[in-house]
Amino acid sequence: MAPKPKRSEPKAGAAAKPSAEAERATAKAVSHLIDERIRSLGGWRAETLAKVRRLIHEADPDIMEECKWIKPSNPLGVPVWSRAGIVCTGEAYKQVVKVTFARGASLADPRGLFNSSLDGNTRRAIDIREGEVLDAEAFKALIQAAVAENLRAGARDKKAPMNRSNP
Numbered sequence: 001m002a003p004k005p006k007r008s009e010p011k012a013g014a015a016a017k018p019s020a021e022a023e024r025a026t027a028k029a030v031s032h033l034i035d036e037r038i039r040s041l042g043g044w045r046a047e048t049l050a051k052v053r054r055l056i057h058e059a060d061p062d063i064m065e066e067c068k069w070i071k072p073s074n075p076l077g078v079p080v081w082s083r084a085g086i087v088c089t090g091e092a093y094k095q096v097v098k099v100t101f102a103r104g105a106s107l108a109d110p111r112g113l114f115n116s117s118l119d120g121n122t123r124r125a126i127d128i129r130e131g132e133v134l135d136a137e138a139f140k141a142l143i144q145a146a147v148a149e150n151l152r153a154g155a156r157d158k159k160a161p162m163n164r165s166n167p
Contacts, residue, residue, distance in 0.1 A: 030065050030066055033067045033077065034053065034065055034067065034079045036076055037049075037067075037076040037079060038050050040076065041092050044130045044131075045092040045097055045130075048092075048097040048128050048134075049090050049092055049097050052097065052099055052139075053079070053081075053090065055134070055136055055139050055140055055143070056081050056087075056088070056143055058140060059140035059141075059144050059147075060083060060087075060143055060144060062083060063081050063082065063083045063087060063143075063147070064081070064082045064083060065079065065081060065082075066079075066080040066081075067079060067080065068089075078090070078091055079091075081143075083147045083150060083151075084147070084150035084151045084154045085103075085150040085153065085154065086102040087101065087143060087146045087147055087150065088100060088101045088146065089102075095129060096127040096129050097128045098116065098125050098126070098127050098128075099125060099126045099128070100117065100124075100125040101114075101123060101126075101142065101146050102122070102123060102146070103122065103123075103146060103149050103150065103153070104117070104122070104124025104125065105120060105121055105122050105123065105124055106122075106149055107124070107142060107145045107146060107149060108145065109124070109142065110138075111135055111141075113134075113135065113138055113139060113142060114126060115127055126139075
C-alpha cells in the first residue's frame, strides 16, 4: 500500500483563501452597500452614478466592486471598481459626480472625457455635471484601457527582479 501524501500546512500567519461562497457573499454585501450609497444620493446624482456603474460592468463583467475609505463622516464609503488594481472610484459631490481613474494619466483619451485632475502624473478624473451626457462608448473604452493597463502593470511587477540590498 502506498503511503498517503502529506498535506502541507499553511505557513504561520498566512491568510486562508476564502471559499468561492464566501467571496460571493462578500461581493453581494458590497454590491448592497453601493446600491444603498446610490439610493442615498437621490436625484440626478443617483441616476448618473447608477449609469456609470452599469457602463463599468458592461465594459468589463469581471470587474470587482468594493467600498473603501469608510469612516463616520462617510459611513457607506466610496464605491471602487477594481481588476488587477483599482480601475476607478465614483464619488458624488453637490455639483458633480466624479469618476477618478487611478492610472488615468497613462491612458489615451481620444474623446477628451478627462476634464479634472489633469495636472498630476497618475490620476485623471471625469466630472459629470447635472444634465451632461456621458459618451458611453468612449467611457467603456477608457474602462477597458484602464483594466488592460492594470494587467500590464501587474505582469511587469511579477517579471521585475526583487531589489534586495545586501546588509
